[in-house]
Amino acid sequence: MKKKGLGSLLLSMVICGSLLSACGGNSNTSSKNSADTEAKAKVAEIVFALPSFNRIPDDLSKVTNAINAITTEKIGVKVDFRLFGPADYAQKVNLALQSGEKMDVFTTLGQFSNYVSKSQVAPLEELLPEHGKELTAILDKDFGPDILKTTTMDGHIYGIPVNKGMALPTNIIYNADMLAEAGVAADSIQSVEDLPAVFGAVKQKLPDVVPFGPINVNPTDTGLVNWMKGASKVDYLTDTTGVGVVIGDNGKVVNFYESDVFKNGIQMMRDWFEAGYLQKDTATTTITAMEMVSSGRGFSFLGGYSGMEVGKQLSAQVGKNIETKRIAPFYFDTSAVNSVTWMVSSTSKETEAAVKFLNLLYTDKELINTILFGIEGEDYLKVDEHHVKFPEGMDANTVPYTAMLSSGIVGSESLQYQLEGIDWSDVELKLKENKDTARSPYFGFIFDQGQVKTQISAVNNVVSQFLPALVSGSVDPETIIPKFISALKDAGAEAIIDSKQKQLDAWLAAQQQ
Amino acid sequence: MTARRKSPSKPLKKTLPLLILAGPGLLYFLINSYFPMFGVFIAFKDVNYAKGIFGSDWIGFKNFTFLFQTSDAWIMTRNTLLYNLAFIALGTVVSIIIAILMSELLNKLYSKLFMTGLILPNLISMIVLSLLVFAFLNADSGFVNHSILLPLGIPEINWYSEAKYWPYLLVLIQIWKTAGYGSIVYFASIAGIDKSIYESAKIDGAGKLKQIRMITLPLLKPTIIVLVLMSMGRIFNSDFGLFYQVPMNSGALYSTTQTIDTYVYRALMQLNDIGMSAAAGLYQSLVGFALVLTVNAIVKKVNPENALF
Numbered sequence: 001m002k003k004k005g006l007g008s009l010l011l012s013m014v015i016c017g018s019l020l021s022a023c024g025g026n027s028n029t030s031s032k033n034s035a036d037t038e039a040k041a042k043v044a045e046i047v048f049a050l051p052s053f054n055r056i057p058d059d060l061s062k063v064t065n066a067i068n069a070i071t072t073e074k075i076g077v078k079v080d081f082r083l084f085g086p087a088d089y090a091q092k093v094n095l096a097l098q099s100g101e102k103m104d105v106f107t108t109l110g111q112f113s114n115y116v117s118k119s120q121v122a123p124l125e126e127l128l129p130e131h132g133k134e135l136t137a138i139l140d141k142d143f144g145p146d147i148l149k150t151t152t153m154d155g156h157i158y159g160i161p162v163n164k165g166m167a168l169p170t171n172i173i174y175n176a177d178m179l180a181e182a183g184v185a186a187d188s189i190q191s192v193e194d195l196p197a198v199f200g201a202v203k204q205k206l207p208d209v210v211p212f213g214p215i216n217v218n219p220t221d222t223g224l225v226n227w228m229k230g231a232s233k234v235d236y237l238t239d240t241t242g243v244g245v246v247i248g249d250n251g252k253v254v255n256f257y258e259s260d261v262f263k264n265g266i267q268m269m270r271d272w273f274e275a276g277y278l279q280k281d282t283a284t285t286t287i288t289a290m291e292m293v294s295s296g297r298g299f300s301f302l303g304g305y306s307g308m309e310v311g312k313q314l315s316a317q318v319g320k321n322i323e324t325k326r327i328a329p330f331y332f333d334t335s336a337v338n339s340v341t342w343m344v345s346s347t348s349k350e351t352e353a354a355v356k357f358l359n360l361l362y363t364d365k366e367l368i369n370t371i372l373f374g375i376e377g378e379d380y381l382k383v384d385e386h387h388v389k390f391p392e393g394m395d396a397n398t399v400p401y402t403a404m405l406s407s408g409i410v411g412s413e414s415l416q417y418q419l420e421g422i423d424w425s426d427v428e429l430k431l432k433e434n435k436d437t438a439r440s441p442y443f444g445f446i447f448d449q450g451q452v453k454t455q456i457s458a459v460n461n462v463v464s465q466f467l468p469a470l471v472s473g474s475v476d477p478e479t480i481i482p483k484f485i486s487a488l489k490d491a492g493a494e495a496i497i498d499s500k501q502k503q504l505d506a507w508l509a510a511q512q513q
Numbered sequence: 514m515t516a517r518r519k520s521p522s523k524p525l526k527k528t529l530p531l532l533i534l535a536g537p538g539l540l541y542f543l544i545n546s547y548f549p550m551f552g553v554f555i556a557f558k559d560v561n562y563a564k565g566i567f568g569s570d571w572i573g574f575k576n577f578t579f580l581f582q583t584s585d586a587w588i589m590t591r592n593t594l595l596y597n598l599a600f601i602a603l604g605t606v607v608s609i610i611i612a613i614l615m616s617e618l619l620n621k622l623y624s625k626l627f628m629t630g631l632i633l634p635n636l637i638s639m640i641v642l643s644l645l646v647f648a649f650l651n652a653d654s655g656f657v658n659h660s661i662l663l664p665l666g667i668p669e670i671n672w673y674s675e676a677k678y679w680p681y682l683l684v685l686i687q688i689w690k691t692a693g694y695g696s697i698v699y700f701a702s703i704a705g706i707d708k709s710i711y712e713s714a715k716i717d718g719a720g721k722l723k724q725i726r727m728i729t730l731p732l733l734k735p736t737i738i739v740l741v742l743m744s745m746g747r748i749f750n751s752d753f754g755l756f757y758q759v760p761m762n763s764g765a766l767y768s769t770t771q772t773i774d775t776y777v778y779r780a781l782m783q784l785n786d787i788g789m790s791a792a793a794g795l796y797q798s799l800v801g802f803a804l805v806l807t808v809n810a811i812v813k814k815v816n817p818e819n820a821l822f
Contacts, residue, residue, distance in 0.1 A: 090785075094785055097562065098562075098787060111785065114784065114785055118560065118561060118562055118785070118786075119561045119562050119563035119564070120562045120563075279652075279653055280652040280653055280671060281651055281652035281653055281671065281673060283673070283674060283763065283764070283765065284673040284674065284761050284763045284765075286647075286761065346562055346563045347562065453579075453784060453786065453789075454575075454578050454579035454582055454789075455582065456784065457579050457582070457780035457781060457784050457786070457789065458579060458582035458583045458585075458780065460779065460780055460782075460784075461583070461585065461776060461779050461780050462583070462585075464762075464764055464779055465764040465765075465767045466764060467764065468763070468764045468765075469674060469764055469765045474671075474674060474765075475674070475765065487583070487584070490583050490584045491582060491583040491585075492582060492583075
């Protein structure tokens with residue numbers, strides 16, 4: 001109680017302080033010129049929805065005010081800031097879009113073509129040259145000029161990809177203490193072939209520990225599939241069904257589930273399952289791999305992470321000594337980029353203000369960090385130019401404002417503060433890898449699902465029926481894969497493949513001109 | 514009847530207070546049930562948000578085709594119908610048995626106590642129930658595998674990947690959850706039966722079973738018919754929680770747990786297509802409507818007194 005009293009005292013001091021400073025700012029600008037005050041007079045209002053991967057705070061008003069102080073001052077835009085959990089986010093946004101409620105700036109969370117095909121997002125190519133100059137320049141610098149191709153359909157730019165480490169090589173994430181206990185040297189893990197020996201050693205030494213964490217938690221954990229995509233250069237061609245993919249660079253659209261890449265990957269998981277490296281109910285468990293490791297019951301799992309400092313971050317999060325090893329490269333396809341894209345709603349009446357705000361979201365250090373970390377002195381303390389820490393006695397879960405885990409979604413990563421202890425060079429490495437990582441030759445191709453959406457809905461159903469059991473190794477691939485494939489055929493997989501092949505051929509022809 | 518037709522103004526005066534009383538209720542139905550019906554035309558449109566719902570193109574029955582796209586169409590229709598038939602038939606029988614047993618309990622306190630206990634499962638949310646079931650059935654540490662099957666020397670069963678057990682499990686769970694609540698109306702009708710009939714039957718030498726067979730059941734018949742008719746209208750709808758949450762959305766079980774609702778939900782989660790969702794909803798409503806009319810017509814033919822309308 002006492003602590004709370006102190007906290008609220010501090011809080012009110014901070015508010016007073018910010019109010020005073022805001023006033024100071026106002027008086028300064030008003031003396032500048034009349035054009036500025038005119039812009040202030042007609043402040044545009046936009047709704048900005050951000051997914052947060054941490055606890056949603058009860059009271060957002062302070063952070064909203066802090067954001068508004070920046071945006072009204074710099075671009076004359078007032079922001080109605082909304083924060084939703086990752087599970088609710090798409091639903092809340094869709095609901096707002098469908099009901100015509102105000103919703104101006106939102107992110108895709110993997111639904112890019114979906115939003116575009118239903119005309120739910122506004123084309124931005126006319127607004128960007130005027131209001132998004134810096135934004136375009138910064139993306140050009142960090143990714144190369146063709147990055148916006150991944151969000152362009154029929155000549156219209158519909159989204160702005162987040163400027164962060166996009167290359168997410170598959171890592172094996174493991175408990176380093178357990179590895180040492182099992183007597184295995186970390187350097188002996190170089191590729192996926194080395195894993196069974198490690199699992200065997202762990203299982204023998206620590207019989208109560210599950211060597212390999214859940215590979216499927218509904219909705220499907222894609223660790224194994226991502227590993228296959230990276231290791232064998234599979235491009236899913238922007239839909240998530242996996243029915244029409246190109247493997248390698250031969251330009252031939254095939255059913256991924258009929259390929260040897262898929263069969264071998266599933267067989268590998270089946271072998272692990274039969275050797276007892278996974279739980280028995282791994283196909284249906286609701287416990288995430290992270291929870292398993294965090295509780296000390298699990299040893300390892302697969303995950304895609306950029307940079308080399310993930311281990312430190314995860315260690316802090318799960319309270320165990322976590323290390324990671326990259327075991328497969330990443331393969332850049334279109335959806336790798338456009339799955340986290342900022343968009344402006346097609347029903348927005350303030351598209352100009354929205355683009356101005358987006359521009360600031362990628363270029364303004366103060367704005368980005370307020371959105372992520374909240375208010376300095378209350379939610380975080382600065383350590384040095386790039387690093388922050390939590391106030392005394394608080395952690396990522398107990399600070400008043402907790403959106404910092406969503407850093408991969410907001411604007412430019414190179415402007416974001418990092419938590420104390422994370423090597424700054426890692427941010428630079430991520431940006432470098434964005435440029436260096438192998439790109440699919442079909443990078444920039446976007447599949448228009450319009451013609452085959454009934455087939456896609458049917459195919460999705462078949463995939464969710466068979467894939468979880470297969471990727472978790474809990475069924476015999478010899479008998480189940482043929483059933484899976486014939487069910488896909490019944491659901492119209494051929495039509496999807498044909499439609500995709502046609503569009504891809506046309507796209508390739510257009511590229512050569 | 515005839516009097517009302519002759520002079521319409523006078524009864525209006527009479528019924529006006531009643532009409533005013535009914536007003537809020539009618540308004541509620543109008544706003545909540547009738548206005549949204551205009552939304553059905555979304556089922557025939559290719560919704561494009563830039564053009565707006567009214568401006569979008571008409572596409573005829575195209576939105577309906579996805580329901581019948583796969584071989585699953587047959588499986589999910591079969592599942593939906595058979596499960597609901599089982600729920601209606603077994604649920605009615607169990608509810609009536611409970612109601613009769615309750616009515617035979619002369620001790621008021623016990624009767625209240627049991628009633629509360631029987632209604633309780635109905636108040637548990639499906640999410641909580643799914644976790645309860647999971648605690649019983651999960652492969653590694655579940656109660657059934659761990660404390661029943663293993664001590665008996667029976668090899669453990671991986672419940673969540675064996676489709677064949679689920680028809681029984683789901684029916685059992687549904688009856689456990691709803692039968693107590695369903696028995697209330699029957700219990701009330703039994704309480705409304707004139708006690709003197711039983712007394713005279715007793716004097717004539719009828720035993721308990723005979724009393725039930727000859728008095729209680731025939732007098733319950735109208736109630737049973739009304740309740741069954743009402744559930745018939747929902748025979749194409751399924752309890753989403755029961756079929757989605759309780760089997761933990763396990764893919765391996767779809768052959769016996771997939772119903773129209775779960776199919777539609779899974780198929781449209783990724784597509785976010787309200788046209789197709791509206792089509793599925795309309796399809797279910799129309800079939801339900803047709804079924805109510807059919808069953809009512811049959812009842813009317815057999816015994817006009819018992820028909821709903």
